Amino acid sequence: MSLDRLPDELHSNTALIGPFQSFTGSLVPTIVLPTKNLQLDIMGGVFGFASLNTKLMSGNFNNMLCEAYNYQAIGSDISIDKNIFGWGYLFGAKINFKIQDNIWGYNGGRYYIGS
Numbered sequence: 023m024s025l026d027r028l029p030d031e032l033h034s035n036t037a038l039i040g041p042f043q044s045f046t047g048s049l050v051p052t053i054v055l056p057t058k059n060l061q062l063d064i065m066g067g068v069f070g071f072a073s074l075n076t077k078l079m080s081g082n083f084n085n086m087l088c089e090a091y092n093y094q095a096i097g098s099d100i101s102i103d104k105n106i107f108g109w110g111y112l113f114g115a116k117i118n119f120k121i122q123d124n125i126w127g128y129n130g131g132r133y134y135i136g137s
Contacts, residue, residue, distance in 0.1 A: 034086040039102075042076040048112060061118040061126075069134065070109040078102055110136015 050067035084096050116130025 032086055032090050034082060036082045036085070037079060038082050038086070039076060039078055042073055044071050044073045046071040050112065050114075059120040063116040063118065063130070065115070065132070066111070066113045068109065069112050069136065070107070071136075072106050073108070074106065076102060076104075076106075108137045110134060112136075 046069060048067060048069035050065045050069075052063050052065040055062040055064070078100050080098055080100055083100050084098050087093065087096050087098065112132050112134045114130060114132035116128050118126050118128045121127050
C-alpha cells in the first residue's frame with residue numbers, strides 16, 4: 023500500500039514524533055494593573071521557533087497502521103517534509119501577589135496558537 027498522506031481517521035495513543043530540539047523567541051507586550059499587594063499582567067504577542075533534529079517513531083507508525091487496517095505486520099518508510107521555522111500568537115495572564123516586603127509570587131498561564 024502506498025500512502026502519500028495519512029488518512030484523518032488514524033489515531034494513536036503513543037507518540038509518533040520526538041524527541042526534538044527547538045529554539046523559541048517571543049515578543050510579548052504586557053499591560054500591568056498594579057495595586058499594593060496584587061498585580062495583574064495581561065499579555066499578548068507573537069512567537070517564532072525553529073525545530074531541529076525532528077525524529078519520526080516508525081515503530082509506532084507501523085503499530086498504528088497495523089491496528090487501523092487489521093494487518094499482522096507492516097513495514098513503513100516514513101519521512102517528514104516540513105519547514106523547520108514556524109510562528110504564531112500567544113495570549114496570557116499572570117497574577118502577582120505579595121508574600122513579604124520584597125518577595126512576590128505569581129500564578130499564570132499562556133496560550134500558544136501557531137504553526
